[in-house]
Amino acid sequence: KQEVTQIPAALSVPEGENLVLNCSFTDSAIYNLQWFRQDPGKGLTSLLLIQSSQREQTSGRLNASLDKSSGRSTLYIAASQPGDSATYLCALSSMGRRALTFGSGTRLQVQP
Amino acid sequence: NAGVTQTPKFQVLKTGQSMTLQCAQDMNHEYMSWYRQDPGMGLRLIHYSVGAGITDQGEVPNGYNVSRSTTEDFPLRLLSAAPSQTSVYFCASSYSTVGEGYTFGSGTRLTVV
Numbered sequence: 559k560q561e562v563t564q565i566p567a568a569l570s571v572p573e574g575e576n577l578v579l580n581c582s583f584t585d586s587a588i589y590n591l592q593w594f595r596q597d598p599g600k601g602l603t604s605l606l607l608i609q610s611s612q613r614e615q616t617s618g619r620l621n622a623s624l625d626k627s628s629g630r631s632t633l634y635i636a637a638s639q640p641g642d643s644a645t646y647l648c649a650l651s652s653m654g655r656r657a658l659t660f661g662s663g664t665r666l667q668v669q670p
Numbered sequence: 671n672a673g674v675t676q677t678p679k680f681q682v683l684k685t686g687q688s689m690t691l692q693c694a695q696d697m698n699h700e701y702m703s704w705y706r707q708d709p710g711m712g713l714r715l716i717h718y719s720v721g722a723g724i725t726d727q728g729e730v731p732n733g734y735n736v737s738r739s740t741t742e743d744f745p746l747r748l749l750s751a752a753p754s755q756t757s758v759y760f761c762a763s764s765y766s767t768v769g770e771g772y773t774f775g776s777g778t779r780l781t782v783v
Contacts, residue, residue, distance in 0.1 A: 658705075658715070
């Protein structure tokens with residue numbers, strides 16, 4: 559059974575800092591990994607999708623990496639802004655289960 | 671392009687009542703799934719479908735029923751609501767698990783009293 563862990567559970571940083579969010583998983587037989595953002599009381603917005611065969615994906619100030627051999631993914635946010643404050647979720651689509659398995663998320667607060 | 675549409679957005683039920691949460695997508699996606707989100711528990715899979723007529727259970731299926739008669743619609747039925755089913759429910763869809771990621775609806779906030 560795939561298990562997904564996100565560390566830290568919460569993070570508070572001053573504006574302008576670069577930061578890394580971590581996601582680890584137990585089963586490397588995955589199709590892809592997806593990072594989402596969720597604002598309080600809102601739905602999930604997809605940020606980045608990394609295919610199993612890829613090592614990283616970039617979108618603007620966001621960069622996500624995938625290392626299947628170690629069961630890890632990181633989401634790097636450059637030059638953080640208060641508008642980045644949200645909960646960040648990673649989710650995996652695994653072989654044998656055609657739906658997503660989620661981590662419990664990292665709640666990010668960027669202080670002005 | 672509407673994406674994934676969930677209705678209603680909010681609902682209050684009494685214990686023992688039944689209801690159906692609606693989910694529709696207009697992207698011709700084969701894969702659809704339902705999740706519930708509870709504080710401190712993350713999102714957990716309730717049921718999923720890989721195409722019309724095909725459904726399967728996720729991690730927390732008890733008390734819920736699904737069917738998939740068309741590609742577009744994947745309703746979630748609560749058979750006899752219980753306070754433990756108070757949660758936020760999300761529906762998601764994907765064209766395939768290999769090539770594309772999932773798109774989520776905006777959620778249904780359900781309270782069972």
